[in-house]
Amino acid sequence: MVKVDAGGGDRLALAVLAQYRMATTEQMHLLIAPGVRIEQTRRRLVKLRGEGLVDRVTLPQAGRTRVWFATQYGVEVVSEWPELRDWRPARLGADRTAARLRVGHALVVTETALAFVQDARRCGDVCQPLDWIPEVYHPLGGGEALIPDALLYYRRGGEDSEGRPMLRAFVEVDRATMGPERLAAKISAYERLYRHVPVAVGRPRPSRYELPAEEWRRRYPVFPRLLFVLDGTGPIGVDNRLTALHAGAKLARADFLDNVPILAAPLTALLRDGPSAPLWRPVIDPSQRVSWTVSPRG
Template structure:
């Protein structure tokens, strides 16, 4: 669901940058008002920049000197921190263009992964919009450690009289880490799946159940979105994820209870996330829509 056109575009842009951290002008247009012109967004962004609420940095790459990435200034982050949508989310001010440029590649790729889901939802009449994709969501997994998902997605499939609410942890891989380190993320999700926080001050603590139940009625499926290398190399990385799901005892338990899948970002963009582009990490039919994993 796109934001209501009744909301001022200026507020929508500030909210989107507060939630998604960074975006190009084109990405903001695709998220918020796909039918509006790029010039409209440029005018709004330049006005916000003149009032000190947003700033921009060039997109890295010699051939993209005219493309910029927008982000909130500390003043913009302060202004948006009390918005109902962002309540409870830590502020995310960026203090310099250098700091912005270091975060740009991964942040924009995570947002790029969101856009096909939003486009599918608009086309098919499902419920999923820019506020249903939350980047950098942290959960405790025990021993003082945390799992930080690249994004948590909420998506409602609407078919005739039925509504199916789906949730997913999304991990975006740009092939900047080793294949083994990527596969280790599955162990972290397996730890979250079984982690139960112990009440403080009791010798024989009574468990309140899995910690993830504080946030989700069912454990979200786990989706890996891969890009940044040749198809052969990305396919090998998916194979390594499947091997982890089969061989690691904790992950094997997770794979029996929770849908796990991986897909190549370019395939998602070409065929849509509801196309048969997802490889189930627990085996079975080689390619499926993500909702059927």
């Protein structure tokens, strides 16, 4: 779990913006300082902007909502901080033009993160703002890579629950900007990651007694579960995407499906009831409703 000094408000704000890519003033307030007045968060962001660490764009179509992002300088400052040791920027900080072009998807991803963070606070679980890490690079070999929308770290039962296992999840936020079949194809990409064994170049071949290890085992004790968050469509669109995900899951091999829970839920339901509610639908059996923290196979 990522730890940040509670007194380092500027540091936490910059770290969150660099890691999350983009957030509105309200999202930042709820993520980093929900116990104070929002004016304090606003002043903090303005201060960081004056130091050249963050910048903002204004969305006229959304009531002139201000959206904040880390500048290239801001990303360079945070890139070696120990609390971001599991994160490395997939890109340098944005400028205003780049921010406007990708603001839609980025804000929905941030809203999804906020749902998990707030739900953990309500439930007495542990999910700090920096336990949501967007765009973690996972090589697949041959120059290809899998980059989830986010990697989530979550522990049930609060700070004193050291005996409980850490839950990890890959999160894919779908805004209905691609067809259902392309969305379902992501399941096969994750199965590729599950099976990918890197080729050691320039190293001695392992002996016949050494079994090759999959790449993901260098990072995770167990393969993270896979969560699809569906947005940008009504109930019929959600059902169409669940049907496609179900068809995609049937193409996967049994050992992958046995070991990796794959769940989907509408973002509207997450925001209404909280991610811990039994609203997730296992793609192998969409008729069920389960919590994301338990295996859909029970």
